[in-house]
Amino acid sequence: MTTRLNLTPRNLTLELAHSGIPSAAYIHIPFCRRRCYYCDFPISVVGDRLRGETSGTISHYVQILSQEIAATPALGKPLETIFFGGGTPSLLSSSQLAQILARLERQFGISAQAEISMEIDPGTFTLAQLQAYLSAGVNRFSLGVQAFQSELLQACGRSHDLNDIWQAVELFRQAKVQNFSLDLISGLPRQTLEQWQESLLKAVAIAPNHISIYDLTIEPGTVFGRYYQSGASPLPSDELTVQMYCLAQQTLTKAGYDHYEISNYAQPNYQCRHNRTYWENRPYYGFGMGAASYTNNQRFTRPRKTKEYSDWVENFIAAGGVLDCPQTPPEEVLLDILMLGLRLKEGVSLSALSQFGDDKIQQIWTCLQPYQHQGWIAMTGAIAQPFYAKGWNKVIGNMFYGENLVGDWRLRLTDPQGFLFSNVVLADLFEKLE
Template sequence: MNHPHKTATSIYIHIPFCATKCYYCAFNTYTFHKEQAKAYLAALRTEIALYALETDPLQTIFIGGGTPSILSANALSNLFTDIHQHFQITPDAEITVECNPGTVDSEKLRVMRDNGVNRLSFGLQAMQDETLKRLGRIHSVAEFLESYHLAREHRFDNINIDLIFALPDQTMEAWHHTLNEVISLDPDHISAYNLVMEETTPFYEWWQAGELHLPSEDTEADMFQYTIETLTAHGYVHYEICNFARPNYYARHNLVYWNNQPCIGLGAGACGYINGVRYTNIRGIAPYIDKLAERNKPIADTERMTGHAEKAETLMLALRKREGISLDAYQDRFGEKIEAAFGTILKKWMDLGLLERTATHLRLTPRGLFLANEVFIELM
């Protein structure tokens, strides 16, 4: 087998702090406290150093959360100093920072620009203040617009906006308004996700108690279809199930995941994939800090991806892309045609109209996009 890019050329860094936790969020996040964040960043500095010799020159860096932009300009500057000190970075690397509206200012944006950040991702979610409050968001639409335009003034020319549809009590009209208002801003990339009820969230608890009213499955499908039709009509390329970009503005870091390539994950609860081993870091802030005080990697769990499991994961991740999975790339990686492992199930999906084969790829059909999770569950 030929495993491309055995050495990682990408890193993800998790900043697990938020002003408050949104009601739908199941990510590993904690309320921001200045002293705890200071201790966390010191531990993160140690973890960065522990991985310093385990990458080739980095082609993508993604700093996510949580809310990385909740850190002070000085803390952000120190973090970038640590990154540049321990990793080589290619001149054309994509360096992304997730930002929440209302937590960025000119000083932070200058620090990011001066340290090579060339892509920002704003978590907007909706364009109605009432909806934002119901989600537990801390910002208003006006604050988002202020943050977005400030980033443009600081010459950030690659900006993503995150949106969520099928929210409680959300109507088609409200979703139309959100999407078209965002399009009018001309962002370079738009991620549009349907709401998923996660068991550890307040939303899930309220939903189980009958206190949340979600759009019907038909309405959710209509919202998704409208998203695809509207964004593609405005020149965005639908390149992954939930992601749309101007030409040449695909999220290169996310493509590392969808192509099942190595990536080092740093920070509490971060996940990584190195040398065929998928790992997850300790989630808790205090035990994460304690482990690194011993100068040990804070890894909680590992799983070696081999055989059928690696093949299935590679297929599942690649099918998220609209182009699907390259038949030649699969054969180069595993030394066999894709039908050897998945012939029966692929035929089933094609017979059901969920999958189609081109001269070079296997990909989900337009109908398959709506049922992708069912396909993936059966595959795994």
């Protein structure tokens, strides 16, 4: 039996955008041994000798972070996902991480089935430390490998070497880690296609549950931003980076990984639940220096400097945990839904777009139709009887010669061509809809 889909547009109540109560929390841990040459994240460099057990700076930050969490109003649901990002969260002691989790538990509650993820770098943890993180509640790790060639690790300023990578993998095995992801970067200076293929094959041989593939972006203010211009030698050419992207898609899908998001691949049942919160434009808490949050239809990013963040937390507590920022206007919500949702393999549900009215629907389709002819955009769903989709039935009906339609119809980028040209498609959408 088919389910009728009723997509009657609502008033711009933004019901789909903010009806959910946050059940996800991002925790920013800003400390690193050194700053990688491509990094523009809000971090504090502590060197090779300091870590959570020995650094007063880190201890003080954990205290301020805990104060922010305690001052944030709980909006109702226990947390289903928690993500410790950075920076290098594995510079925290296990007791500091447990302290943060205990504060989250007291303030919001944590579901028994929660996904608790932690970014962790090779060379920054021992077996005892890893076991303590697991005992504290972490059940998913993201290992920042980036490359399997010593010269490339050195070229991008990483603090670890190849021995650290293999030792980290062995420690995961000894600790019986059940769920871990591995990060790689393509498009590094002087990186060849042969090196990229080697990295992909070594990653597949390790058999992590999840692999993230990031194409290097040259950011202003970084070391790479001072040395290199995007598209210029010694960076790989645009043609070569396209080959790298396609090679990753072919290699990883052949190895059984689902290409579920532009930059992410997962074995069955191992997609990152936390990151899907972002891509599905659902609300989430954010805590820590430079962290972003999306609650009560308000997007807010905390200060990126330590002193400014500390001062902000003091003022936040004095204000009773109220964010001083406007609500996200409807036009920005629409752009967020498109920008984030089109990153996913399944794309954006038409029901999430219908609330914005027929005029916007027609604008979206007028913009996307040329890309559909090029094979970059696809519309997927089922044909059946009956179908109600004011605004969309004309668009979809014209594609299928007046057939009646049913189900969760979606707009999506094709893989790999649509994903490769996502920036072109999204830039056009933003220009047409703003």
